[in-house]
């Protein structure tokens with residue numbers, strides 16, 4: 001059997017309503033769980049990115065990515081193992097302020113995890129952390145002693161180690177082809 | 183720039199710009215403005231009123247498959263739209279270009295569960311190549327031009343345009359520009375020169391090359407290129423069911439149909455060749471049998487325009503992404519002339535066995551009731567192989583695929599990937615509309631005809647000269663065959679009581695001929711094909727006939743049953 005690995009799929013799309021449902025279906029139909037999904041803008045105007053993480057064999061992820069790319073409004077899709085990308089997720093932790101104040105070295109704890117306080121009032125405090133998910137979980141464990149009131153983590157976002165947006169060259173080539181057609 | 187017109191008028195003008203001459207449709211509340219403005223365009227575009235929206239989409243599919251250009255469907259919102267869904271899914275699986283326009287409630291009512299509102303773009307997102315909801319009249323020309331471009335190019339497929347009521351009635355300044363470029367969509371990928379080189383190397387060194395081709399040949403209009411390729415390489419070839427008629431049946435290197443009920447030789451030889459060249463086909467499980475036993479000995483070259491098909495089922499040694507005609511002609515140009523006389527001759531042994539054990543008994547039985555194969559064969563003979571053969575799904579389809587003979591390309595229309603019963607009658611209507619000068623002959627079971635039987639009304643109203651051959655066995659035959667062979671002869675819910683088809687024919691004013699015995703067959707087929715009017719030929723065939731040979735499910739393609747108790751042996 002082929003090895004199952006964690007993959008990050010980076011999808012560049014035209015702004016098209018309904019595309020997200022079609023893309024996530026490519027995963028569910030192949031029985032691939034989507035661990036996280038985030039969608040937003042890219043550095044190129046009008047082009048959106050969707051970042052999805054999933055566990056799959058290389059063959060399965062390749063086939064899924066080809067199916068995604070086949071959608072007319074998908075510009076390009078790529079898949080990466082963790083070593084090929086810089087990636088982060090964000091987490092927010094809400095804790096009761098009075099109990100948090102009991103903490104002997106809150107600053108030290110926050111510094112250790114590169115986390116910071118984004119809001120604090122008499123009743124609760126919100127701590128924000130961004131980074132890799134194992135550290136998000138580790139901080140969660142450490143904060144549990146103070147009674148976590150609410151916790152939320154975002155999907156992964158990722159950027160490649162390549163020089164430019166990976167679609168950049170593709171779009172340049174397509175622009176030339178468009179001009180040739182006219 | 184035209185003067186200000188309504189969105190509905192803009193739709194018709196856009197369809198005319200795309201060269202549409204026929205629309206299959208059915209009116210209703212949320213599409214009434216479009217139907218109202220149709221009156222102005224009726225002299226330029228033909229509207230065929232079907233009896234059920236499923237009929238409209240299958241007719242458009244039949245039309246598209248014969249013509250090679252998108253079939254157009256117009257239906258109302260809600261139930262009108264949901265009624266076309268089976269056909270949209272069918273068109274998606276069989277790469278058929280259709281453009282479906284569905285009415286939709288006004289934008290202000292979207293999401294309110296308004297009367298006859300259905301989330302059409304949501305429902306069809308996964309079974310269309312592209313879909314779009316038109317909310318403003320300004321978007322109509324853009325959306326229609328994109329729809330046609332996407333539908334017919336690359337690997338063709340269905341497109342749905344969901345047309346809101348306010349976009350239909352709003353005013354717009356109309357100007358039209360045909361779409362020929364979408365930056366995120368590459369319909370004609372350039373074959374990699376490296377892959378072509380590698381393929382040529384494999385071709386030049388192959389001792390026993392074999393080609394399997396599919397509908398991609400028809401879609402790409404690559405018939406000529408395929409013949410040249412086969413001839414220069416001296417390579418025998420088998421066709422998938424949807425590839426049928428791409429080569430005339432008497433083309434010397436043609437070895438017949440591959441797959442579950444295909445011919446023995448091309449199936450067995452797939453597992454003996456040293457190089458398998460697959461063109462415009464996608465290794466459907468009905469073609470490959472159990473995949474681990476599919477051509478394990480062979481190197482594989484896979485040519486397809488759809489990148490996602492390459493490596494999806496079979497991992498090729500060389501994958502070439504591109505248009506079949508272009509790839510084949512470049513391979514033909516670059517490869518050496520081949521000579522494989524011994525190998526080509528070796529197909530004959532299997533052919534002889536099939537002839538003796540299966541074809542002979544099916545086409546020339548000494549006695550007993552008429553067999554499906556005889557009927558198909560008779561139509562091929564009497565029509566001089568001129569007919570466009572349309573099928574429904576089941577034994578009728580498999581018999582038609584096995585025993586039809588073809589002169590011309592685009593002469594076999596069938597629901598392959600989805601296997602949609604009820605496809606046949608409306609698809610035959612569409613085929614006849616697309617090609618009024620050729621006889622169109624439908625083979626359909628007594629089960630399938632009753633799934634879309636209402637379309638006799640369409641035939642009646644428009645005088646569409648479809649020849650409907652009901653292969654009447656009083657069973658859901660194909661399921662009965664599986665029950666007999668794999669479910670211990672337990673016939674659960676496959677015995678089906680038939681109506682009196684002579685009365686159905688009478689009700690619709692369609693000529694009816696009944697055939698109960700062999701000696702009536704030739705005369706009846708001659709009468710049926712003797713004129714251009716619609717006709718129902720009700721042939722009472724052998725009730726418990728089986729379509730053979732058969733690769734049982736779970737078996738390799740060289741594990742073939744000749745009849746329910748005898749296996750093929752070399």
Ligand SMILES: Cc1ncc(C[n+]2csc(CCOP(=O)(O)OP(=O)(O)O)c2C)c(N)n1
Nearest residue numbers: 576577578601603627628629630658659660
């Ligand atoms: C819409 C649909 N429902 C069910 C089936 C399953 N099915 C496949 S073949 C078949 C029997 C067809 O019987 P009939 O139309 O009489 O044709 P025959 O096989 O006897 O030629 C059935 C039920 C199907 N393919 N499509």
